[in-house]
Amino acid sequence: VPKVSDEHLTARREQILEGARRAFAKHGYESATVARLEEEIGLSRGAIFHYFPDKWSLFFELAVRDQTRWNTLIIERGIDDLARTIYAENPDWLGVYLELARHIRTHPELAEQLEQRMTEEELPSGKARLRELQEEGALRDDVPLDKLAEFVNVVLNGIVAQYASGTELDVESVLKLVHEGLDPRAK
Amino acid sequence: VPKVSDEHLTARREQILEGARRAFAKHGYESATVARLEEEIGLSRGAIFHYFPDKWSLFFELAVRDQTRWNTLIIERGIDDLARTIYAENPDWLGVYLELARHIRTHPELAEQLEQRMTEEELPSGKARLRELQEEGALRDDVPLDKLAEFVNVVLNGIVAQYASGTELDVESVLKLVHEGLDPRAK
Numbered sequence: 001v002p003k004v005s006d007e008h009l010t011a012r013r014e015q016i017l018e019g020a021r022r023a024f025a026k027h028g029y030e031s032a033t034v035a036r037l038e039e040e041i042g043l044s045r046g047a048i049f050h051y052f053p054d055k056w057s058l059f060f061e062l063a064v065r066d067q068t069r070w071n072t073l074i075i076e077r078g079i080d081d082l083a084r085t086i087y088a089e090n091p092d093w094l095g096v097y098l099e100l101a102r103h104i105r106t107h108p109e110l111a112e113q114l115e116q117r118m119t120e121e122e123l124p125s126g127k128a129r130l131r132e133l134q135e136e137g138a139l140r141d142d143v144p145l146d147k148l149a150e151f152v153n154v155v156l157n158g159i160v161a162q163y164a165s166g167t168e169l170d171v172e173s174v175l176k177l178v179h180e181g182l183d184p185r186a187k
Numbered sequence: 188v189p190k191v192s193d194e195h196l197t198a199r200r201e202q203i204l205e206g207a208r209r210a211f212a213k214h215g216y217e218s219a220t221v222a223r224l225e226e227e228i229g230l231s232r233g234a235i236f237h238y239f240p241d242k243w244s245l246f247f248e249l250a251v252r253d254q255t256r257w258n259t260l261i262i263e264r265g266i267d268d269l270a271r272t273i274y275a276e277n278p279d280w281l282g283v284y285l286e287l288a289r290h291i292r293t294h295p296e297l298a299e300q301l302e303q304r305m306t307e308e309e310l311p312s313g314k315a316r317l318r319e320l321q322e323e324g325a326l327r328d329d330v331p332l333d334k335l336a337e338f339v340n341v342v343l344n345g346i347v348a349q350y351a352s353g354t355e356l357d358v359e360s361v362l363k364l365v366h367e368g369l370d371p372r373a374k
Contacts, residue, residue, distance in 0.1 A: 028289060030217060091292060098285035098348065102215060105278060105353030147360040154361050158345030161285065166292030173334040174341050177368035 016041050016051055017065075020058040025092035029059060029099050056110070059100070064117055071118070075129045079152055080175050083159055087171050095164040140184045148182060203228050203238055204252075207245040212279035216246060216286050243297070246287070251304055258305070262316045266339055267362050270346055274358050282351040327371045335369060 019041030023032045026040070032055070034045050041048055052058050074082040086094070104111050130149060133139040139148060155178050162169050180186045206228030210219045213227070219242070221232050228235055239245050261269040273281070291298055317336060320326040326335060342365050349356050366373045 092289065095289040095292075098288050101285050101348065101352035102279065102282040105282075105351065108353065111353065143360065143364070147357060148364070150357060151361050151364045153354075154342060154345035154349060154356070156345070157348040158341035158343070161288065161344040161348045162341060164292065165288035166295065166298065167340075169341070170334060170337060173330065174338050177330070177335070177338045181364035181368040 012043075012047075013051055016043065016048055017058065017061055019043075021062050021093060024059065024062075024096045025090055029055075029096050029103075059096070060110075060114065060117075063097075063114060064121070067114070067118055068121055068123060071123050071126065074152075075124050075126055079156075079178065083156060083171055083175055086156065086159055087163060087169070091164045091166070094160050098161060098164055137184070139182055151181060152178070199230075199234075200238055203230065203235055204245065204248055206230075208249050208280060211246065211249075211283045212277055216242075216283050246283070247297075247301065247304075250284075250301060251308070254301070254305055255308055255310060258310050258313065261339075262311050262313055266343075266365065270343060270358055270362055273343065273346055274350060274356070278351045278353070281347050285348060285351055324371070326369055338368060339365070 020032075020037060023037050023040035027033075027036055034048075034055075037048060037055070037058075038045055048058075052061070070082055070085070073085060126149065127145060130139060130145045134141050134145065139145075155174070159169065159171065159174070207219075207224060210224050210227035214220075214223055221235075221242075224235060224242070224245075225232055235245075239248070257269055257272070260272060313336065314332060317326060317332045321328050321332065326332075342361070346356065346358065346361070
């Protein structure tokens with residue numbers, strides 16, 4: 001029996017995840033049936049579910065990737081670059097997050113699962129970066145950091161929601177107003 | 188044959204719309220089957236679709252009502268009261284809007300249909316109210332009004348998206364930061 005190399009396993013996982021992302025974006029999460037996943041991934045259900053126990057796990061891994069990428073981006077480059085990156089994503093894929101809002105809210109253990117996994121990834125701390133910015137004088141210090149983070153999250157979620165529903169948006173002018181809420185030097 | 192009174196017709200339409208709202212909130216738009224609509228409304232499919240041609244029309248009428256109410260509220264009472272009102276809605280119902288994002292984006296004629304209907308409703312003009320506020324000095328005048336409106340929409344959509352997915356939110360502290368983006372007197 002030939003030994004399946006790690007490289008091969010990694011390539012397979014990649015193929016499955018990227019096919020699943022296409023299937024979710026194209027049909028929506030609910031309507032991405034096993035047959036449609038097979039078609040988009042190009043593997044049988046047996047092969048797919050050998051690597052991932054169920055449809056949720058496929059979405060979960062994709063969400064971990066996005067969160068990791070977006071988290072790194074906002075820390076290294078700031079909210080403007082993250083907002084522009086999100087606005088350049090496929091709106092069909094962003095819509096999958098909106099579609100899953102109810103599912104996540106009614107299954108709080110799934111949100112916890114994601115949070116725990118993100119902790120394990122040992123990403124640079126967003127809060128530490130905010131504190132740095134505050135110390136540099138680039139962030140106001142009269143509002144608690146977690147409230148500033150909450151405001152930023154609301155804005156980013158709003159950009160996702162408008163973009164996914166097809167409303168045109170001038171991201172730059174939104175960002176200008178966001179900075180006036182965040183930055184004591186902006187006005 | 189007894190004449191069906193207008194009053195009766197109005198009551199029936201109300202019963203149907205409020206039952207449909209419950210069914211959409213409970214099951215989601217996609218999963219609100221005709222059988223579930225019948226159950227929640229308490230009328231047969233024949234009766235329901237005598238008043239409304241299809242499932243979309245039910246959602247459309249409910250959306251017109253929300254938009255009318257929210258539009259009046261933001262004009263008469265301002266963004267703070269609207270944000271608080273949205274945050275007091277049923278998150279299941281708000282989630283229906285998110286769930287329909289893809290459907291609306293891929294059917295631009297539906298967004299147009301809603302916009303045209305809102306025009307017919309002859310609501311007070313949001314833009315005129317913004318201009319008033321600007322003249323009173325309560326809104327900055329160095330950014331075009333439609334950009335300010337866009338920013339407000341992003342924030343409101345963000346509140347909907349976070350709330351519908353179960354993330355806790357301190358609406359008051361978000362509003363404080365929003366005002367610093369909008370109001371020259373806020374800082």
